[in-house]
Amino acid sequence: MRFNLDQKTMNAVKTGLRYICVFVFVAVMVLPLLWIFLTSIKTNPQAAAVPPLWIFEPDWTHYQGILFSTKFNLRNAFINSLIVTFGTTGLSLLFSFPAAYSISRFNTGGKNLAYWILSFRMLPPVVFIIPMFVVFFTLNLLDTHIGLIILYMIFNVPFAVWILKSFIDELPSDFEEAAMVDGCTRIGAMLRVALPLTIPGIVTAAIMCFFFSFNEFLFAYVFTSERAITMPAMAAVFITQYTWLWADLCASMILMMMPMVIFAFVIQRRLVRGLTMGALKG
Amino acid sequence: MKRISLIDLRYVLVLPVVLLLLIFTIYPFIFQIYLSFTGASIRNYMTAPLIGLQNYSTLLVNPGHFWSTMRVTVLFVTIVVSAELLLGLAMALLVFPLTKGVRTIVTLLVLPMLATPVFLGAIGRLVFHSIVGVVPYYFKAVGLPAPMMSDPAHALLAVAILDIWQWTPFMFLISHAGLQAIPTEVLDAAQVDGASGLNQLRYVILPLLRLVLSVAIIFRTMDAFKTFDIPYILSEGGPGAPVGATTTVSVLTYKLMLTYDQFGQAAALVVLLLVVMNLTINRLSKYLLGR
Numbered sequence: 001m002r003f004n005l006d007q008k009t010m011n012a013v014k015t016g017l018r019y020i021c022v023f024v025f026v027a028v029m030v031l032p033l034l035w036i037f038l039t040s041i042k043t044n045p046q047a048a049a050v051p052p053l054w055i056f057e058p059d060w061t062h063y064q065g066i067l068f069s070t071k072f073n074l075r076n077a078f079i080n081s082l083i084v085t086f087g088t089t090g091l092s093l094l095f096s097f098p099a100a101y102s103i104s105r106f107n108t109g110g111k112n113l114a115y116w117i118l119s120f121r122m123l124p125p126v127v128f129i130i131p132m133f134v135v136f137f138t139l140n141l142l143d144t145h146i147g148l149i150i151l152y153m154i155f156n157v158p159f160a161v162w163i164l165k166s167f168i169d170e171l172p173s174d175f176e177e178a179a180m181v182d183g184c185t186r187i188g189a190m191l192r193v194a195l196p197l198t199i200p201g202i203v204t205a206a207i208m209c210f211f212f213s214f215n216e217f218l219f220a221y222v223f224t225s226e227r228a229i230t231m232p233a234m235a236a237v238f239i240t241q242y243t244w245l246w247a248d249l250c251a252s253m254i255l256m257m258m259p260m261v262i263f264a265f266v267i268q269r270r271l272v273r274g275l276t277m278g279a280l281k282g
Numbered sequence: 283m284k285r286i287s288l289i290d291l292r293y294v295l296v297l298p299v300v301l302l303l304l305i306f307t308i309y310p311f312i313f314q315i316y317l318s319f320t321g322a323s324i325r326n327y328m329t330a331p332l333i334g335l336q337n338y339s340t341l342l343v344n345p346g347h348f349w350s351t352m353r354v355t356v357l358f359v360t361i362v363v364s365a366e367l368l369l370g371l372a373m374a375l376l377v378f379p380l381t382k383g384v385r386t387i388v389t390l391l392v393l394p395m396l397a398t399p400v401f402l403g404a405i406g407r408l409v410f411h412s413i414v415g416v417v418p419y420y421f422k423a424v425g426l427p428a429p430m431m432s433d434p435a436h437a438l439l440a441v442a443i444l445d446i447w448q449w450t451p452f453m454f455l456i457s458h459a460g461l462q463a464i465p466t467e468v469l470d471a472a473q474v475d476g477a478s479g480l481n482q483l484r485y486v487i488l489p490l491l492r493l494v495l496s497v498a499i500i501f502r503t504m505d506a507f508k509t510f511d512i513p514y515i516l517s518e519g520g521p522g523a524p525v526g527a528t529t530t531v532s533v534l535t536y537k538l539m540l541t542y543d544q545f546g547q548a549a550a551l552v553v554l555l556l557v558v559m560n561l562t563i564n565r566l567s568k569y570l571l572g573r
Contacts, residue, residue: 019383022387025376032394048408052416122559124532124555126531126555131311150306161299217515236515246405271392272455
């Protein structure tokens with residue numbers, strides 16, 4: 001009896017210690033974000049105050065400035081980011097779904113094609129900047145939305161094909177075969193039967209494309225300057241021209257994170273799988 | 283007849299993707315390799331004279347930019363991938379037996395991954411700023427020497443810390459998912475057989491996680507190799523030039539191209555980078571996955 005009780009207390013203590021360690025770790029991971037948020041509602045001089053301020057009158061004007069005025073071109077950049085991101089995501093899925101379907105169902109090109117497509121995802125983006133700069137200069141695509149969308153698709157399409165393929169692989173082909181027996185064509189079966197059943201995969205792929213395109217900096221920085229400049233490229237402007245606007249910088253970052261936080265909640269359970277391109281079952 | 287149309291269809295469906303990738307990658311590759319043998323700059327890349335292997339010899343032998351930047355990159359990759367793996371795995375093992383609040387923990391830990399890296403780098407300039415920075419302030423407050431971005435070791439560590447902060451959650455999520463997939467009977471059996479906690483970890487849990495962790499290591503190594511945003515924005519590849527303490531291969535390529543106007547050398551560096559990355563990933567996946 002006594003032994004049992006001791007064992008119980010021991011276990012309770014152990015669990016308690018575990019929770020404390022976990023709490024400390026989570027706090028360390030979340031604290032920087034909290035600090036960034038706090039900085040975003042300080043005034044710019046307060047943001048650089050020594051010693052750092054923790055209690056102050058919140059000032060929400062930076063968010064208003066970014067969203068509702070043309071201050072520093074930030075609203076324009078935010079809109080560009082959204083255009084490019086949604087454009088890339090939509091087009092990538094449009095290209096990828098048929099390809100993923102074909103590879104999954106007919107084993108098109110065997111393993112080679114699938115790995116060939118995946119290998120593009122592994123290329124360092126910096127590989128593309130020299131030759132694409134030349135191409136874009138010739139075709140007048142510098143500083144345009146469509147130029148950036150094309151570049152992002154090179155990285156997003158391989159990724160989307162792999163995620164979608166892993167989802168279609170799990171779908172029994174019986175449904176499509178039944179539909180075809182009932183007189184549906186292969187394309188019809190793909191669009192009316194397989195497509196609706198792959199929606200979880202499409203959402204996962206879409207959000208991963210969204211993350212990549214929304215956060216991408218190198219291409220945006222090299223290939224856009226004024227008209228099509230995106231938010232990540234604006235970060236470079238912040239450190240060269242607007243060096244004293246720390247609070248606006250932090251507010252921009254929080255605004256950037258908002259759509260992604262919402263999406264991450266939507267696909268919480270499939271996030272690991274998305275991040276690892278469906279290579280693991282998350 | 284039906285068979286032929288089926289065969290056609292499957293190629294028609296993959297055609298857009300294959301064409302997109304071919305058009306936008308084959309040409310750049312060939313052009314890149316061609317450029318690496320010329321003395322191209324931003325003005326004369328179409329008419330640049332061929333100079334043979336001179337770009338490669340400059341990178342490899344003469345000032346040896348390639349070796350310096352490889353040292354920085356490999357050091358960076360080693361630091362961040364091992365730190366992320368250890369921290370993420372330790373965290374997952376801590377969380378594993380817990381029953382309450384796991385979802386909240388996972389949700390909170392996802393947040394750093396969603397931060398835009400380039401903004402992190404820019405904000406890092408404020409955080410590590412030697413006069414107004416929070417980190418130096420609190421370091422001094424507790425009597426530690428303040429980190430200086432002008433110190434090569436500190437600069438590299440600052441860049442590494444941002445990367446570790448952002449990607450440890452990734453290793454955690456993967457380890458966590460891997461642990462969840464271990465059948466409970468296996469762990470119960472080990473416990474009944476009297477295996478101590480450490481032995482369970484070493485002989486049961488780790489071997490079962492091996493595949494999952496290997497894939498995660500390969501992914502992170504690949505991404506860390508390409509790092510550009512944070513070292514470029516936070517420390518501009520410096521301190522030191524042309525190859526400073528945080529000049530990763532990507533940063534050096536960018537600088538050779540747009541700061542020093544050496545298209546040819548930048549192209550040669552890209553070719554070398556592709557070779558090195560290919561070898562690394564091949565060796566690594568052979569070693570880890572046994573393929």
